[in-house]
Amino acid sequence: MAKITFITSDDEKITLEGTSGSVMALAVENNIKGIDGDCGGVCSCATCHVHVAPEDLAKTGKASEIETDMLELDDNTDEYSRLCCQLEISDAIDGIVLKVAK
Amino acid sequence: MKKSSLPDPFEKARLESGLGKMNDQDDPVTMLLRHKDVRKTAHNWKTFQSGAEPGRIVVPSEVNIRDTRQIPFEVDPPEHKDYRAIVEPWFRRPLQPEYEAKLTEIITNSVNEAIKTGTLEVVNSFSLPLQSRALTLLLNTPFSESETWISWGTHVFRSEGEALDGDKANILYNYIEEQIEEAIKNPSENLYSKLLDSEFNGRKLNKEEVKGIMILTFAGGRDTVINTITNSIAYLAEHPESLKRLQKEPEIINNAVEELVRYFSPLTHMGRVVTEDTHVCEHAAKANTRVSLCWASANRDEKVFENPNEIILDRKVNPHVGFGFSHHNCLGATHARQIMRILLKTLSEKIQSIEILDYKENIENLDEFKRKVGYDSIQVKFNTKTV
Ligand code: HEM
Ligand code: HEM
Ligand code: FES
Numbered sequence: 001m002a003k004i005t006f007i008t009s010d011d012e013k014i015t016l017e018g019t020s021g022s023v024m025a026l027a028v029e030n031n032i033k034g035i036d037g038d039c040g041g042v043c044s045c046a047t048c049h050v051h052v053a054p055e056d057l058a059k060t061g062k063a064s065e066i067e068t069d070m071l072e073l074d075d076n077t078d079e080y081s082r083l084c085c086q087l088e089i090s091d092a093i094d095g096i097v098l099k100v101a102k
Numbered sequence: 103m104k105k106s107s108l109p110d111p112f113e114k115a116r117l118e119s120g121l122g123k124m125n126d127q128d129d130p131v132t133m134l135l136r137h138k139d140v141r142k143t144a145h146n147w148k149t150f151q152s153g154a155e156p157g158r159i160v161v162p163s164e165v166n167i168r169d170t171r172q173i174p175f176e177v178d179p180p181e182h183k184d185y186r187a188i189v190e191p192w193f194r195r196p197l198q199p200e201y202e203a204k205l206t207e208i209i210t211n212s213v214n215e216a217i218k219t220g221t222l223e224v225v226n227s228f229s230l231p232l233q234s235r236a237l238t239l240l241l242n243t244p245f246s247e248s249e250t251w252i253s254w255g256t257h258v259f260r261s262e263g264e265a266l267d268g269d270k271a272n273i274l275y276n277y278i279e280e281q282i283e284e285a286i287k288n289p290s291e292n293l294y295s296k297l298l299d300s301e302f303n304g305r306k307l308n309k310e311e312v313k314g315i316m317i318l319t320f321a322g323g324r325d326t327v328i329n330t331i332t333n334s335i336a337y338l339a340e341h342p343e344s345l346k347r348l349q350k351e352p353e354i355i356n357n358a359v360e361e362l363v364r365y366f367s368p369l370t371h372m373g374r375v376v377t378e379d380t381h382v383c384e385h386a387a388k389a390n391t392r393v394s395l396c397w398a399s400a401n402r403d404e405k406v407f408e409n410p411n412e413i414i415l416d417r418k419v420n421p422h423v424g425f426g427f428s429h430h431n432c433l434g435a436t437h438a439r440q441i442m443r444i445l446l447k448t449l450s451e452k453i454q455s456i457e458i459l460d461y462k463e464n465i466e467n468l469d470e471f472k473r474k475v476g477y478d479s480i481q482v483k484f485n486t487k488t489v
Contacts, residue, residue: 036194038435040356042420045431066419069138073145073428086419 002094006050008033009100023098024048024085034100041085046070049101051080056096060087076101105458106336108366110411111471112399120383122396124469126162131392132382133371133468137403137423139383140395143374144427150374150393152430153178159373161394167271173314175322175430182429188300188307189315192293193240193433196440201239208235209444213452221459221483225476229331230256232441237323240437241293250277251320256328278316282309293319323434326368329464329476330442333366337413338449339456339482344415348450354416359442364422365413367398370466370473372426397423398473457483 004023005015010033018026027035027048039045043066052060063071063082071077084098112135115122122133134140143150156171157164171177174185195201212232216222234248241247254273285294297312307315338345348355371394376387387393401422402410425432432438461480466473 038439039360039420040439042357042360042418042422044360044421044423044425066421069141070421073141 002089002091002096004089004093005095005097006032006035007097007099009102018089020089022085023050023087023089023093024083026089027084032100034102035084037085039085043067043070043083043086046074046083047102048083048085049074049076050082050084050098051078051101052082053097053099054080056093059093059096074101104340105461106333106340108333108474108476110399110402111468111473112396112402113404115470116399116403119385121385122399122468122470124161124394124471127166129158129163129165129392131161131373131394132385132387133394133396133399134382135396135399136383137400137406137421140397140400140423141427143382143393144395144423144430147178147182147429149377149380151178151377152176152182152374154375158375158392161371161373161392163373168275170275170310170317171314172318172321173311174433175318176314179429184302185315186429186433188297188302189433192296194436196240196437202440202444204239205236205440206444206448208232208239209441209448213445213448216484217452217486219484221481224332224335224480224482225256225328225478228335229328232331232445233324233327236327236437236441237320240323240434241319242296243292256325274317274320275313278313278320282312282316319434322432323437326434327438327441329368330363330366330438331445332480333368333476334362334442334445335449335456335482336458336461336477336480337362338453339458341413342455344413345450345453345455347415348446351416352447352450355443355446357417357420358415358446359439360420360422360424361413361415361417362442363424363438364401364407364417364420366476367401367422367424368475369424369426370398370468370475371396395423395427397426452486453484454487455485457485459483 001017001019003015003017007013016026016030022041024037024041028037036047038047067083067086071081116135120136122135124131124133134143152159153176155165156176157168174182177185216228231252234251238245238248281294285298289295297307297315300307373392373394376389376391378389380387401424404410425435459481462478463474464476464478466475
């Protein structure tokens with residue numbers, strides 16, 4: 001079980017609980033604004049872009065090369081950027097805060 | 103070589119120079135073949151523009167057969183964003199449960215019909231009707247309109263043997279103009295009415311803009327969807343194990359759809375006009391010439407995809423560009439994905455096996471390259487599951 005907090009572009013804070021699957025799927029199921037997950041999680045759409053809170057980066061890890069290549073061209077990218085379809089829900093990421101990029 | 107394979111004609115050129123050359127009505131096109139170059143160039147709209155003379159970014163060029171600017175396709179930022187904002191919510195409707203239920207009904211009926219007929223030609227008797235019926239949902243028009251669209255045949259823009267036919271394109275243009283007039287007289291809940299009522303920069307969209315959006319919706323969503331459906335049937339015919347796997351593991355259907363779109367790349371490439379002297383892939387690109395973003399080649403780039411010429415149904419990481427990349431990415435992708443997800447599910451539940459009896463390949467002529475994009479016709483037999 002993991003608690004995950006999303007902060008949307010209009011500064012709404014939503015905390016969700018999940019046990020398995022990807023963070024993107026959890027967000028889409030709960031209609032988190034700005035996370036569309038168009039490609040269903042295969043890393044081809046970038047509609048699941050989030051900024052991990054700096055203090056949580058140790059839990060999530062940095063973006064993989066496929067993600068950075070994907071995000072490289074996005075104006076809104078920084079070192080805390082992740083495509084959240086590549087984040088698996090598990091106890092290890094309990095308590096993280098993600099700021100939705102879009 | 104299997105009947106359902108789509109060979110990659112770009113491999114050698116992609117590895118050697120990264121570029122292809124194609125002449126087209128004395129307005130040559132430099133094709134960009136590498137995944138990285140395609141994505142970079144798609145993103146750089148200032149140097150590689152879409153909003154050139156209408157028809158010029160399409161290959162073969164359509165500057166001689168139309169003046170209507172297609173929207174949002176032939177517009178660059180920042181206006182592009184304002185147009186997209188008008189249409190995006192509408193094109194996300196395919197995710198709504200009612201839409202999904204209706205689409206499931208349409209697809210179930212099409213598959214049941216095919217089972218009843220047994221042996222049929224897929225392009226004209228399955229894919230075209232299915233694509234047309236599904237489009238009534240996207241436009242929110244009566245189901246009966248699909249009969250008109252089906253009667254146009256697969257080639258709304260060309261006659262036998264001719265690449266472009268202005269007269270034939272007029273059938274579509276005239277039809278759309280009539281529908282717009284009708285929507286002005288009798289507003290309804292369809293896409294024409296919705297667009298006529300939309301605000302753009304503090305004013306209503308005008309008729310020409312509405313026409314530009316509607317033509318694009320018809321043109322962009324026709325051959326692409328028809329080829330995706332037809333090619334998937336051919337693939338499943340030669341891979342009965344995949345049909346079984348999709349039924350046993352429906353959770354991989356989403357990955358399967360993305361992988362089929364990667365492998366088929368139904369839209370081979372799309373052009374851009376160079377606005378200033380620049381370089382791509384260490385070669386000079388001169389102002390006012392054309393380049394094209396070759397999605398089909400990028401999707402087989404061995405630097406990005408392992409075993410690029412194989413369909414790996416559950417490919418997990420798949421940064422394909424089959425639906426384009428960056429701000430012009432496919433507006434109809436949600437609709438197309440939903441069609442394919444439901445179709446794979448329905449086929450895997452109802453069909454035991456498919457046999458290919460006869461076929462004629464559709465080979466796109468790109469000068470230096472000949473690319474199979476699908477079939478002109480393909481005769482198959484559907485074998486249903488015995489209950
Ligand atoms: C599997 C089916 C489809 C494929 C592979 C596909 C592919 C593409 C690609 C590669 C682009 C990018 C073009 C560019 O960057 O210049 C695009 C754009 C577009 N597609 Fe699709 N398409 C499909 C289905 C559809 C459908 C069903 C519709 C609508 C009914 C549609 C409407 C559009 C529109 C309006 C654009 C332009 C978007 C813009 O410029 O902002 N497409 N498509
Ligand atoms: C007014 C707009 C458009 C017109 C007049 C138009 C015209 C044509 C014509 C004449 C052909 C037949 C070419 C041939 O087979 O020789 C064609 C095929 C095709 N078009 Fe378009 N096109 C338009 C927009 C688009 C858009 C926006 C897309 C995708 C985003 C698209 C995707 C395709 C595809 C995939 C084919 C099939 C190639 C094949 O199967 O041979 N078209 N179009
Ligand atoms: S959902 Fe498409 S990249 Fe994450």
